[in-house]
């Protein structure tokens with residue numbers, strides 16, 4: 001079983017140096033939120049994560065949730081951990097003060113969320129979904145709904161869910177068919193939802209479902225979907241949970257991973273109809289979902305980092321404990337001394353640090369965007385599919401490397417390496433598949449604004465390259481050239497996309513994945529280069545970071561440049577071919593006629 | 594009643610201890626530091642007594658350079674009410690610490706003083722005892738249970754032969770053992786509140802205590818590295834080796 005140590009120093013470095021959280025909080029007018037407080041918060045959260053949640057990770061894997069009579073029972077031990085989680089106020093971190101939240105910035109919430117998902121992703125999905133429900137209500141709920149539902153959702157006394165998917169509506173939510181019929185001051189909701197994460201459990205006195213459904217007179221397609229709030233237990237006059245609503249979990253999915261997270265088939269309105277309340281205006285449900293999408297998708301991207309970090313820590317430990325081979329003097333060789341094992345460890349470390357830099361940067365831009373900063377808003381739009389798409393894809397490779405470092409033991413369940421790999425596999429699927437992220441990036445985020453946001457990013461990268469060139473630190477020169485080359489190739493591919501795919505949806509679809517991955521490796525390389533530059537500028541005698549850490553940052557960035565930046569070129573090459581042969585076989589030929 | 598708790602900033606018990614190349618001391622540069630675990634137990638006990646209504650205020654004192662304010666803040670985040678830092682250039686030896694604490698006690702007049710039985714860095718196990726002598730107060734060391742009844746504290750001590758229960762007249766000094774309690778995690782609201790809790794800084798001069806050097810650190814050497822183990826083929830072989838090679842049987 002693997003233990004977990006929160007990566008405090010790197011988290012602090014990214015927040016303090018790369019993001020500049022002190023200045024950010026000044027911009028956001030959050031007085032007395034600064035690096036020092038952030039590091040205390042992360043450290044204290046880290047204790048709960050490593051000592052309480054992490055040991056339950058394997059427990060949840062081996063003993064998933066169960067369902068009987070429409071009610072789900074979660075993994076033993078989760079309820080106590082959840083109780084401690086909310087008693088210590090962690091659910092309130094980013095919530096508005098008015099409803100009992102601590103009003104801390106999203107970037108700090110992201111740094112803390114990293115720890116929850118590293119320690120126990122299946123568990124952490126529960127508060128994560130609640131946060132989604134909170135956001136939806138804050139943005140679109142009436143005052144009455146906010147008063148009733150926000151305080152218990154923010155404190156964690158109740159949890160929230162997102163009920164979007166149906167058997168015929170997955171990537172294509174326009175196909176949602178659940179019904180909502182007006183009935184006095186409320187609506188009666190009926191229909192089936194599938195794959196609903198933490199759709200039911202016994203940890204709290206209520207579960208609040210946010211449900212997409214159609215009104216009887218709604219137009220067909222995307223423009224006819226409304227958002228409803230449906231509590232598991234209806235509220236009495238005092239706003240307390242009372243009788244059971246007409247909603248239940250009719251079965252649980254048997255999954256490849258995240259066994260500790262119940263994935264529910266939910267049935268609404270089997271009897272007299274589930275009482276629900278409209279959130280915002282009718283027929284605007286899907287649009288509302290889009291306003292919350294940046295945060296939700298970035299959080300799933302963050303899970304890619306979290307689980308890869310946990311996998312790295314496990315690989316690092318095992319590689320020092322496993323001996324294969326003998327030195328000339330007869331002593332045994334720990335596998336960490338073998339170059340190929342080192343390569344894998346460095347690939348994990350460099351990938352994780354790049355992901356952390358990206359996830360936190362994107363989270364900080366959400367803070368700025370909320371604060372009315374328009375250029376940050378554009379940047380968030382561009383980053384979101386990269387964070388979600390690239391980070392979750394990279395997590396597949398990194399969690400797989402952990403298995404490889406373990407050799408045969410990696411394939412054996414008891415080691416626990418397999419769990420991280422299996423758990424990670426959901427990440428490129430839920431909250432919009434990689435295919436959907438790739439289309440979002442190339443379509444809405446690149447072609448739609450004629451490359452404006454993309455060019456803004458390119459010029460920021462250029463600026464870093466110039467700063468690197470101006471530095472007299474020798475250790476930076478190698479990756480400066482590599483980054484410059486990568487930027488040049490990515491710019492070429494970007495221009496080709498703008499020139500050739502706007503009028504050709506098939507061509508756009510063909511190259512969308514390679515464009516996504518190219519952008520991911522490029523942005524990761526840029527942020528690693530900036531981190532290395534910042535590390536090189538620290539006065540090592542007087543720095544809050546150890547010289548080992550600072551040197552490590554620069555060396556890790558160099559490894560990133562050697563190992564990952566060439567992938568930018570490779571994906572750019574593919575984009576430039578237009579992958580024209582994608583459709584050169586018809587379906588019969590695919591079937592091998 | 595006020596409770597005064599002393600906390601020491603020490604190397605985190607999870608951190609790897611490195612010795613300086615010239616063997617003059619342990620290398621603390623950029624090592625992770627934390628509240629001494631026994632002191633953390635002391636903080637927890639004080640907070641529990643306050644929560645139970647037995648105390649009105651918990652004051653945390655730490656002696657050392659400015660960095661030890663971090664540990665005071667941690668104690669405040671766990672629920673202590675205010676902090677006092679006695680600023681010194683280095684970490685003074687036990688007798689100096691006891692003298693400084695004695696003066697703080699005279700100023701604050703707490704009804705109870707709780708401290709760790711020892712610090713995990715110097716392992717001296719003497720500051721509480723020294724403080725008790727300097728203040729002429731009763732002491733209950735190695736406490737595994739503490740109960741307050743009126744103007745007395747009942748302290749169960751872990752001694753070699755088992756458990757010993759003492760009744761101490763207050764004010765008294767209690768030093769904590771590992772099993773006294775399990776410290777809580779800091780809650781987010783308390784971390785936020787801790788920022789605003791008062792933290793006073795004072796100095797040996799202000800307290801009127803002259804620091805004296807009674808001992809000198811000559812040398813620090815790391816433990817010898819453990820050599821690799823071997824696999825034995827049978828219990829007989831193990832016993833044979835324990836007898837003849839290790840000579841422990």
Ligand SMILES: Cc1cc2nc3c(=O)[nH]c(=O)nc-3n(C[C@H](O)[C@H](O)[C@H](O)COP(=O)(O)OP(=O)(O)OC[C@H]3O[C@@H](n4cnc5c(N)ncnc54)[C@H](O)[C@@H]3O)c2cc1C
Pocket residue numbers: 162163164165169170171172194195196197198255263426429430431432433434435436439
């Ligand atoms: C464990 C788990 C938890 C989940 N939790 C929740 C939850 O809490 N709430 C909720 O509402 N849903 C949840 N989901 C559902 C999840 O969001 C969907 O599974 C996901 O959006 C994909 O939809 P789908 O399964 O219908 O796949 P499909 O949409 O059928 O996709 C199949 C393949 O087709 C591709 N594809 C589909 N459309 C396009 C397109 N237009 N262009 C290019 N490629 C396309 C996809 O990329 C994918 O490769 C969960 C799913 C799982 C497995």
